[in-house]
Amino acid sequence: xxxxxxxxxxxxxxxxxxxxxxxxxxxxxxxxxxxxxxxxxxxxxxxxxxxxxxxxxxxxxxxxxxxxxxxxxxxxxxxxxxxxxxxxxxxxxxxxxxxxxxxxxxxxxxxxxxxxxxxxxxxxxxxxxxxxxxxxxxxxxxxxxxxxxxxxxxxx
Amino acid sequence: xxxxxxxxxxxxxxxxxxxxxxxxxxxxxxxxxxxxxxxxxxxxxxxxxxxxxxxxxxxxxxxxxxxxxxxxxxxxxxxxxxxxxxxxxxxxxxxxxxxxxxxxxxxxxxxxxxxxxxxxxxxxxxxxxxxxxxxxxxxxxxxxxxxxxxxxxxxxxxxxxxxxxxxxxxxxxxxxxxxxxxxxxxxxxxxxxxxxxxxxxxxxxxxxxxxxxxxxxxxxxxxxxxxxxxxxxxxxxxxxxxxxxxxxxxxxxxxxxxxxxxxxxxxxxxxxxxxxxxxxxxxxxxxxxxxxxxxxxxxxxxxxxxxxxxxxxxxxxxxxxxxxxxxxxxxxxxxxxxxxxxxxxxxxxxxxxxxxxxxxxxxxxxxxxxxxxxxxxxxxxxxxxxxxxxxxxxxxxxxxxxxxxxxxxxxxxxxxxxxxxxxxxxxxxxxxxxxxxxxxxxxxxxxxxxxxxxxxxxxxxxxxxxxxxxxxxxxxxxxxxxxxxxxxxxxxxxxxxxxxxxxxxxxxxxxxxxxxxxxxxxxxxxxxxxxxxxxxxxxxxxxxxxxxxxxxxxxxxxxxxxxxxxxxxxxxxxxxxxxxxxxxxxxxxxxxxxxxxxxxxxxxxxxxxxxxxxxxxxxxxxxxxxxxxxxxxxxxxxxxxxxxxxxxxxxxxxxxxxxxxxxxxxxxxxxxxxxxxxxxxxxxxxxxxxxxxxxxxxxxxxxxxxxxxxxxxxxxxxxxxxxxxxxxxxxxxxxxxxxxxxxxxxxxxxxxxxxxxxxxxxxxxxxxxxxxxxxxxxxxxxxxxxxxx
Numbered sequence: 001x002x003x004x005x006x007x008x009x010x011x012x013x014x015x016x017x018x019x020x021x022x023x024x025x026x027x028x029x030x031x032x033x034x035x036x037x038x039x040x041x042x043x044x045x046x047x048x049x050x051x052x053x054x055x056x057x058x059x060x061x062x063x064x065x066x067x068x069x070x071x072x073x074x075x076x077x078x079x080x081x082x083x084x085x086x087x088x089x090x091x092x093x094x095x096x097x098x099x100x101x102x103x104x105x106x107x108x109x110x111x112x113x114x115x116x117x118x119x120x121x122x123x124x125x126x127x128x129x130x131x132x133x134x135x136x137x138x139x140x141x142x143x144x145x146x147x148x149x150x151x152x153x154x155x156x
Numbered sequence: 157x158x159x160x161x162x163x164x165x166x167x168x169x170x171x172x173x174x175x176x177x178x179x180x181x182x183x184x185x186x187x188x189x190x191x192x193x194x195x196x197x198x199x200x201x202x203x204x205x206x207x208x209x210x211x212x213x214x215x216x217x218x219x220x221x222x223x224x225x226x227x228x229x230x231x232x233x234x235x236x237x238x239x240x241x242x243x244x245x246x247x248x249x250x251x252x253x254x255x256x257x258x259x260x261x262x263x264x265x266x267x268x269x270x271x272x273x274x275x276x277x278x279x280x281x282x283x284x285x286x287x288x289x290x291x292x293x294x295x296x297x298x299x300x301x302x303x304x305x306x307x308x309x310x311x312x313x314x315x316x317x318x319x320x321x322x323x324x325x326x327x328x329x330x331x332x333x334x335x336x337x338x339x340x341x342x343x344x345x346x347x348x349x350x351x352x353x354x355x356x357x358x359x360x361x362x363x364x365x366x367x368x369x370x371x372x373x374x375x376x377x378x379x380x381x382x383x384x385x386x387x388x389x390x391x392x393x394x395x396x397x398x399x400x401x402x403x404x405x406x407x408x409x410x411x412x413x414x415x416x417x418x419x420x421x422x423x424x425x426x427x428x429x430x431x432x433x434x435x436x437x438x439x440x441x442x443x444x445x446x447x448x449x450x451x452x453x454x455x456x457x458x459x460x461x462x463x464x465x466x467x468x469x470x471x472x473x474x475x476x477x478x479x480x481x482x483x484x485x486x487x488x489x490x491x492x493x494x495x496x497x498x499x500x501x502x503x504x505x506x507x508x509x510x511x512x513x514x515x516x517x518x519x520x521x522x523x524x525x526x527x528x529x530x531x532x533x534x535x536x537x538x539x540x541x542x543x544x545x546x547x548x549x550x551x552x553x554x555x556x557x558x559x560x561x562x563x564x565x566x567x568x569x570x571x572x573x574x575x576x577x578x579x580x581x582x583x584x585x586x587x588x589x590x591x592x593x594x595x596x597x598x599x600x601x602x603x604x605x606x607x608x609x610x611x612x613x614x615x616x617x618x619x620x621x622x623x624x625x626x627x628x629x630x631x632x633x634x635x636x637x638x639x640x641x642x643x644x645x646x647x648x649x650x651x652x653x654x655x656x657x658x659x660x661x662x663x664x665x666x667x668x669x670x671x672x673x674x675x676x677x678x679x680x681x682x683x684x685x686x687x688x689x690x691x692x693x694x695x696x697x698x699x700x701x702x703x704x705x706x707x708x709x710x711x712x713x714x715x716x717x718x719x720x721x722x723x724x725x726x727x728x729x730x731x732x733x734x735x736x737x738x739x740x741x742x743x744x745x746x747x748x749x750x751x752x753x754x755x756x757x758x759x760x761x762x763x764x765x766x767x768x769x770x771x772x773x774x775x776x777x778x779x780x781x782x783x784x785x786x787x788x789x790x791x792x793x794x795x796x797x798x799x800x801x802x803x804x805x806x807x808x809x810x811x812x813x814x815x816x817x818x819x820x821x822x823x824x825x826x827x828x829x830x831x832x833x834x835x836x837x838x839x840x841x842x843x844x845x846x847x848x849x850x851x852x853x854x855x856x857x858x859x860x861x862x863x864x865x866x867x868x869x870x871x872x873x874x875x876x877x878x879x880x881x882x883x884x885x886x887x888x889x890x891x892x893x894x895x896x897x898x899x900x901x902x903x904x905x906x907x908x909x910x911x912x913x914x915x916x917x918x919x920x921x922x923x924x925x926x927x928x929x930x931x932x933x934x935x936x937x938x939x940x941x942x943x944x945x
Contacts, residue, residue, distance in 0.1 A: 019281065030280070035190035036183015038409075040358045041442035045865035048358060076183035089181040093173055096834050100664030101180030102187070102358040102409030123878070130873035134865070136358050136410050137664050139841030140873040142834055 005069040009034065010078025018065050024058075025049040027065035028075060036076035038102050040134065047133030050106035051075050057113035059106075059132070076105035087155035088112060088146075097146030099137035106133050111147045115156050121147065168677035168893075171830030174669045175683070185407040188362045188379050193435040196364070197226055199428050200283035201421060201438065202273040202290050203447060204265035207299035207519040207858010208312060211263055211272065211292060218289040219275050224282030227432060228290065229424075230273045231262030238423050239393045241483070244385075244637040245490035250324035252635075255315035255517065257483040259393070259423035265294070266314055266482035267519050268860050269447025271420040276428050276436060299519035299858035303479035304456040306518050314482060314517040323480050323515035324489055328497040330572035331508030336471025340462035344544040349927050350455035350533045352479065352852040353845075354446055354862070355526050356870050359409025361449050362439035363422050365429035373400040374429070378422060381411040382701025383661055385638065387693045389418050389486070394426050405691035408663030412842070413525030414449050415663070416703050417486035421448060446863050451852055452526020454479035455492060455533050461541045467549050467556045471508035472500055474537060480515045481522035487636075488523055489515055494634045495530030495622065495704075498573045502538045503582040503620040503796060504560040509572050519858040525703060527842055528621075528903040535619045539908040543616075543915065544924060552599075553616050553912070554590055558583065561618070567889040577620065577794040578896075581822065581886045585798040586618060588884055589820040593800050605804075606920060612815075613917025615801040617909030623897040624709030624793035624888075641788035642711040643697040646675065646718045648781035650768040652761025653685045659699015660711040661691050665899060666831040667707055671715055673827050674893065678719040679726075679760050680746020697784065705795070705897025708827065709888075714787035716892040721783035726763040732774040733758060733766060793888045793896035797821035799840075799905050801913040810936025812848060812914055817906070818880040823898040824887045832898050833881045839902025840879050845871045847910040849929050869929075918942075 002017045007027070014032050028034045028051070037060060040048035049060040052074040079086045085093065088108050098104040107130065114121055114129040121129065126147045127140065135143060179185040216228040241257040260271045273290050277283035298312035305311060306321040314321055337343060364377040374396050380386050383403040391398045408415065425438040440449065459474040478492035492513050500509045546556040562569060564581040571577060595614070602612040625631070628639035645657040656671060672686040690696055699711060723743060730748035731738040740751050749757035758766075763781065766772065770779035802816040819836050826832045849869035853861040862868040879902075887894030907928075914930050915923060921942040926934050 021281075029190075033192075034183070035186070038187075038359070039189070040360075041865040043442070043864045043866040046358065046442075076181075080182050085178070085181060093177045093181060096174065096830050098177060098180055099666070099834060099838065100358065100408065100410040101177075101185055104180055105183055108181070127873040127876070134358065134870060134872065136356055136412065136842070136870060137838045138834060139837035139839075139871070139879060140876060141837045141878055144873070144878075 003066050005066055007068050008072040010074060020066055022065045023061055024063040024065045024068050025060035028060060034075050034077050036105055038105060040102065045134065047106040047110060048103050050109040050133065052109055052112065057109045076108065079108065087153045088150045091150035091153060091155065092146040095142050095146040095149050097138065097143045103133060103135040107135065107143055111150060114147065115151055119156065120151055166677060167673050167683060168827055169825070169829065171828055172669065172673070172683060174666050175672060176666065176668045187359055187407045187409055188364060188377050189439045191364060191377060191406065193364060193366055196435040196437050197276045197278060197432065198280040198283045199274050199276050199425055199436050199438040200287040201271050201424060202287045203444065204261065204268055204270040204272055206265055206294055206296050207268050207301065208297040209265050209294040210297060211261065211265060212295055213293040214273055215291040216273060219286040222282065222286035222289055224278040225275055225286045226278065227276045227428070228273060229428065231258060231260035234260045234427055235262055238427055241418065241423065242389060242392060243484035243486065243489065244389065245487045246635040246637060247324060247326055247489045247493045248635045250326035250493065252324040252489060253318035253322070254484055255317045259420050259427065267521055268858055269521055270482065271424060274424050274428060276432060301518050301520050301854040301856060301858055303454060303477040303516035303518055306516050307477065307514060314519065318517055321517040323484060323517050326493045326497065326513045327511065328500065328573055329510040330574065331471065333471045333473055333508040333510040336508040337462040337473065340470050341465035342548055343460055343462050344541055344548050345460040346541050346544055346925060348457040348459065348537060348540060350453045350457060350536065351928050352454040353452045353526055353850050354852050354868055355412040355414035355452060357410035357412055357414055360440035360442055360445040361415065361419065361421065363425040364435060364437045365426040366435040367429040367433060369433045372396065374426065375402045375404065376426060377404045377406055379408055379415055380405045381415040381661055381663060381703050383691055383693050384659055384698050385701055386418055390426060393423055394430065402694045405661045411663050412527040413452060413529055413703060416701070417450055417524050419449055443864050446868065447521060447860055450485050450524030451481065451521050452523060453533060454523050457537055459537045459541050461545055463545050465549065467545065467551050467559050469504055469506050469560050472506055474511045476511065476513045478513055478515050479518050479520060479523055481520045482517060483522050485522040485524040487525050490634065490636060491525055491530040492533065496534045498575055499531055499534040499622055500538070501572050502535060503562055503580065503618050505562050506572060520854055527839065528900045531621045531900065531904045532843065532907055535904050536908040539617050539912060543912050554586065554595060557586065557616065557618055575622065576791060578791055578888045578890060579886045580620060580794060580796050581884060582618060582620065582796055584884050585796060585820045585822055588882060589798040589800050589818055592882060593818050598802065609807065611805045611807055611917040611920070613803045613805065613913040615909045615911065615913025615916055617905040617912060618798045619905040620794050620796040621901065621904050622792045622794060623705035623900060624789060625704040625706050626792045627790060628788050638700055640700050641786055642699045642714045643784065643786045644711065644714040644718045645697055645784045646722055646782065648722065648764040650765050652681065652764040654681065655687050655689055656715060657689045657696045658711050658715065659697050660707045661702045662707055663702060665702065665707060665835065666828065670708060670827040670831060671712065674712060674715050675719050678716065679723060681760055705899040708895055709793050709891065709897045710787060710789055712895060713789060713892050714785045717787055718783040718785035721785065722781060725781065726760060728774060728777065729763050729767055730758045733772065790890045793891060795821065795823045795896040795898060795901050797901060797905060799909040801909045803910065803913040803917055805914060805917040805935060807939060810932035810939065812930060812935060814844065814877055814910065817877060818882065819902060820882045820884060821898065821901050822884045822886050823901065824891065824896040825885060825894040826883070827895065835898045836881045836902045837879050839900060840906040841871050841876060843903040843906030844910050846907045847928055847930060851929050
């Protein structure tokens with residue numbers, strides 16, 4: 001059985017026919033070739049696949065592509081505009097919030113979700129918000145600094 | 157006439173932003189899993205569900221008939237085509253028994269995750285579906301998973317080549333250890349379990365192999381820390397000559413040692429492409445990664461220390477059973493021996509040491525380097541037993557360390573195991589960390605808190621590590637089946653921009669930035685004008701890879717020397733162009749000029765243009781502005797540091813709160829302090845993970861019970877404090893830039909520092925030992941046991 005879906009990703013509409021079991025992350029990476037979204041686990045722990053779905057940060061491995069039918073999604077490829085980094089991206093660059101870069105797209109969208117509801121989070125609030133995103137390189141400290149810097153720059 | 161040229165802020169030592177970040181921040185970086193080649197097929201590997209079993213029959217007929225399936229192969233197909241996976245660290249004088257390590261098991265599986273078959277299909281989903289249709293008839297065999305138990309009589313045997321499962325027995329000894337223990341006033345002992353860990357790079361392993369039958373050429377995209385070693389080993393195993401083999405490490409998402417070895421999946425992927433003549437891609441799931449990519453640590457350590465009653469350490473004696481897993485991974489035997497036993501005396505003046513290390517086959521995933529690799533296990537042993545000695549003698553843990561530290565040295569110090577440390581100021585690091593935390597006040601605070609029933613603990617950890625591996629002659633002498641030098645090519649283009657090609661292969665450590673800083677600092681060009689190229693064996697010079705905190709130490713040295721060659725050639729060309737004697741040519745801030753006449757300077761860009769057009773070269777000078785250096789270091793480098801952890805243990809629940817962690821590390825001169833700090837953060841947190849949360853658990857039958865990220869607890873953001881990072885600077889005397897390594901430092905000492913803090917907190921309960929990880933359950937149990945006693 002194949003299902004038709006229509007998903008808007010980074011402002012562009014994609015009409016595709018998919019297997020019902022296809023995960024949103026697989027749709028993004030394999031069906032429409034936006035590979036910036038990463039897969040770091042198979043149990044929805046690591047958060048590397050976090051994207052914005054209708055403005056909400058979701059782990060795209062926990063969502064079927066079919067469930068995203070009609071939705072609007074932002075992936076890491078859609079965050080910078082005209083070559084200008086988004087303030088969150090700038091903050092991660094400035095504060096050395098990444099090393100190998102694999103967890104970074106997910107971290108950025110979790111940051112986005114946090115700052116949308118809390119414009120000036122404390123260090124504890126940031127660490128709590130990031131608990132669903134794993135990083136093995138940074139020890140999280142510079143990620144926390146990056147989120148603080150993004151908040152200070154007025155990122156939302 | 158005196159010349160003064162205003163010096164701009166020096167780029168060496170400046171925490172500039174990383175050049176690799178824009179692609180990583182925008183999703184434009186390409187990791188192995190992100191690539192798709194025309195005509196690409198997908199491999200899915202069937203893995204053993206048994207820790208130990210005989211394969212009676214494999215039936216792939218249903219899988220082959222499934223939709224989209226192109227082929228299915230078993231160990232019968234790969235036998236004779238793929239060679240045994242080689243172990244590349246054959247530690248001498250250890251009676252090493254290297255058992256055959258097939259890319260796919262044919263007769264016997266020896267760990268959960270051992271590869272038994274592969275399906276290749278048009279889509280990843282089809283491959284995953286079809287692999288489930290393979291029927292394997294297993295005869296389960298008794299398994300053994302504990303390295304100490306596995307050597308005992310009657311234990312299940314893994315390999316006929318290795319009686320009693322002993323892969324090797326290695327000994328290191330220096331000084332008269334028997335006399336030390338005979339003359340001792342006091343002897344303290346401990347039994348330490350260095351639990352098995354799973355590296356968990358956020359990117360799993362994977363490969364894309366593209367074999368071209370027409371030419372016999374193979375290109376392999378691989379998640380590796382050392383593409384040149386992959387080419388060498390892959391050539392040996394699959395028979396493709398090295399000149400027809402190209403290995404590319406594209407963007408690589410962390411390694412921590414788990415991307416050093418070549419694992420079964422790499423060879424299987426190559427085999428499939430060779431058989432089918434189409435590109436084949438294999439990407440591990442995380443569960444597959446946990447079973448089939450390498451693990452780390454897994455030591456059982458018996459250690460005893462002899463000392464005088466005033467706290468002077470006389471000797472150290474230990475026996476270690478080091479689990480190797482079911483097969484010997486690429487570097488595995490060198491880790492509990494060379495990288496462990498030779499560091500036994502650490503930063504202390506210890507006159508006598510002896511250690512017996514047994515490498516043991518068990519029905520578990522093969523063990524390999526994991527961040528620190530041998531040195532955390534050595535540091536833990538030493539730092540733990542010193543704390544025991546302090547308690548035995550009722551001395552302060554910091555004070556007893558001070559009494560035994562090697563005094564400051566700047567140019568070589570011989571230690572009892574035969575190593576010559578390059579430089580060290582251990583007392584300086586200890587003083588700095590104790591001063592920063594106000595140690596005396598901390599102890600007062602602890603005493604006050606105890607009166608109120610609150611249990612604060614202060615842990616001190618000091619380390620010196622061996623890294624920057626290393627002189628190739630030493631590598632050969634200790635059985636490493638390769639060299640350990642590095643190379644660099646610096647190539648200036650006519651416009652004055654430069655490419656640097658290196659053989660090492662950074663994967664998150666930031667050398668695209670720090671190496672550009674080296675060139676910028678030496679030649680006065682902008683960092684943004686220097687592109688660092690790495691990771692492709694077809695366009696980079698030979699190098700042995702990124703591990704053992706060696707890239708900046710060895711590859712960086714190669715680059716510094718190559719850059720200085722450029723400078724020398726530029727001086728010669730300047731002297732020709734300005735018609736002056738070369739002795740009179742000076743260099744400052746990117747400009748070459750006749751002494752006293754800085755206004756008539758040639759910039760490095762001028763020289764790059766003139767050398768490339770070659771219109772007016774001195775007699776005998778070759779055109780171009782390019783230099784190559786092969787750098788074999790004269791010694792290892794020995795970074796060191798002193799850390800302090802402060803914890804509070806909740807006596808009602810056993811919960812540990814890590815309240816404070818302070819690191820003082822000395823890696824010599826720092827090229828980019830921001831990156832150094834980031835390495836310390838990550839390293840410290842990984843070590844904390846071992847102390848508090850992480851453990852790969854096997855059931856007695858060989859089942860991996862922590863087979864996913866839902867079961868294996870890597871540190872998360874919400875359970876950590878900020879790490880306070882400080883440093884001292886003691887340059888390496890033999891390194892062209894005076895730098896050492898920093899990648900592993902934090903991990904090497906943070907586990908024992910946190911552990912010591914927890915045991916310190918529990919002093920009122922008389923607790924001296926708790927098995928890691930220090931879960932609340934275990935801590936509470938230890939406290940209760942003592943309360944009840």
